[in-house]
Amino acid sequence: MSGQRPEGWAGTPVTGAELTERYQGSVMNTFGVPARVLARGEGSTVWDVDGNRYLDLLGGIAVNSLGHAHPAIVEAVSTQLQTLGHVSNFFISEPQVRLAEKLLSLIGSDGRGRVFFANSGTEANEAAFKAARRTGRTRIIATEGSFHGRTMGALALTSKAQYREPFEPLPGDVTFVPYGDVAALEAAVDDTVAVFVVEPIQGEAGVVDAPEGYLQAAREITSRHGALLWLDEVQTGVGRTGDWFAHTASGIVPDLVTLAKGLGGGIPIGAMIALGDAATLLQPGNHGTTFGGNPVATAAALAVIETIESEGLLAHATARGDQLADGLARHPRVKAVTGRGLLRGVVLTEPRAADVQTAAYDAGLIVNAPTADRLRLAPPLVLTEDEAAQAVATLSALLDEVLA
Incomplete structure (x- = not known):
């Protein structure tokens, strides 16, 4: 045409x-x-x-998430740039705090949740990887067909051989289990496992649904062994599936949730939400980022969320x-x-x-x-x-x- x-x-x-x-x-x-x-x-x-x-x-x-050139994002970014652009994380900006509070509200935090802001889904996943390591355990369980990013830590959790093999050895003690197979997950998780990371719907694998009851089983198995449950909602979060989070319908409460993609509506931003005891795993000096949570990106994300709600x-x-x-x-x-x-x-x-x-x-x-x-x-x-x-x-x- x-x-x-x-x-x-x-x-x-x-x-x-x-x-x-x-x-x-x-x-x-x-x-x-x-x-x-x-x-x-x-x-x-x-x-x-x-x-x-x-x-x-x-x-x-x-x-x-709001298409191209949506006036709410254009207005939010333009106004914020004219007001305060970048300040680094030596300082607080109001949009950062408001967005963290909003995400915790949407996920139903009991007041013990905390948010770490990054610039992408991969970076959000790197933060979650490090948070899991702070448990004192090193073993990680991931799924076949998974995609969590291309930096070295996130790549270690990504199962596709074409992506992984040119860069091996990769960090972490990672075991892959078939996606959706409760028995395989049960056999893999023991008291040495730090975290099970899973997508509620596998995006890069071609939009593969988790079987009914799989996330609930994952929550029960990880809790029984004192392991974290980490849901990668980089592709599925922020209203993409008709709920704020794809795991909402399952009724479970994960320990870690990672977001990006649709959160900024085209402006780069990622987030790791940590709930309950996991909210205190990362402390000063454990992790950081220069651009993460900057006023412009967080203002854009607030505009996205507010528009999804209002429309x-x-x-x-x-x-x-x-x-x-x-x-x-x-x-x-x-x-x-x-x-x-x-x-x-x-x-x-x-x-x-x-x-x-x-x-x-x-x-x-x-x-x-x-x-x-x-x-x-x-x-x-x-x-x-x-x-x-x-x-x-x-x-x-x-x-x-x-x-x-």
């Missing part, structure tokens, strides 16, 4: 091909060559530099997610639609998700193929009913065409 440059485009006239060539000559090749050069976004829509329009069903990998986006995410799932599940080339809210996995009958992803770009849809047979959808929480219907229709036609 070609056209004119998007309205409001103020950059130097340049084509996608030209910028791609310059990218290859200047940016380190850690991501391969990206498929498009994006210039502008509004709501659930983005445009590339050549004027092509796309419905964004990935949201920056579950980051753009009823938790219920909206559930409704739009069900609309996508119900529409796509009827397609004969779809085995199942997994996930909750607006984090969905589309399981295909053939291992050709990458081909569908490529065709979707050409058709004006942004989707992701995290595995050979799964598409991942994580659109903005502001996705409209008409946009969801358009997504179902376009993606259904693509499945007919590509998997014919």
Whole structure:
């Protein structure tokens, strides 16, 4: 779909091909060559530099919770930058305190919770890794199919051999168990284990749901052995699944919860929430960060949370997610639609998700193929009913065409 440059485009006239060539000559090749050069976004829509329009069903990998250029985030960031930008953690700023209090309120802290702010999900997970070490135990249990980040500590908890093996030996005494297998978890956890880290829904594995009762079993097993339960909600948190946290429906109280992605709505921020006794594990000198919890990022996160509340986006995410799932599940080339809210996995009958992803770009849809047979959808929480219907229709036609 070609056209004119998007309205409001103020950059130097340049084509996608030209910028791609310059990218290859200047940016380190850690991501391969990206498929498009994006210039502008509004709501659930983005445009590339050549004027092509796309419905964004990935949201920056579950980051753009309020879509693109949402006025609440623009206002919050602009106002905060004009007021107080960066001060370091030698000092307190009001947005940092307000956000910590808000997160503890949302998670239902009994007054003993504390928050550590970082700049990303990986950094939040590094903080949780260090907190677990402060228990005096070193063993960590993680799950097969997990993804917790790419820095050395977070990578040690990530199961994918392709990511891990080039950098081994990795820190930590980590044992991987099959995701969702209560018996395997029971066998792995003993009184030497510091923490079990698990995603309530595995995102990078293709949006894989935890079986019914799995999180409750994990809580019981870890508590019995004096181990921590750490839930990585980097991808699932902040309303993505229709609740503030994906574990909410399970009724459990974890020890550690890590957040990022959608928390800042596009502004980099991560958070580790520690509850109960875990709130005191990290003390002065144990950990730190220069930019974590800065006024601009925390102001953006407050705007995200306040907008989700004021616009009823938790219920909206559930409704739009069900609309996508119900529409796509009827397609004969779809085995199942997994996930909750607006984090969905589309399981295909053939291992050709990458081909569908490529065709979707050409058709004006942004989707992701995290595995050979799964598409991942994580659109903005502001996705409209008409946009969801358009997504179902376009993606259904693509499945007919590509998997014919």
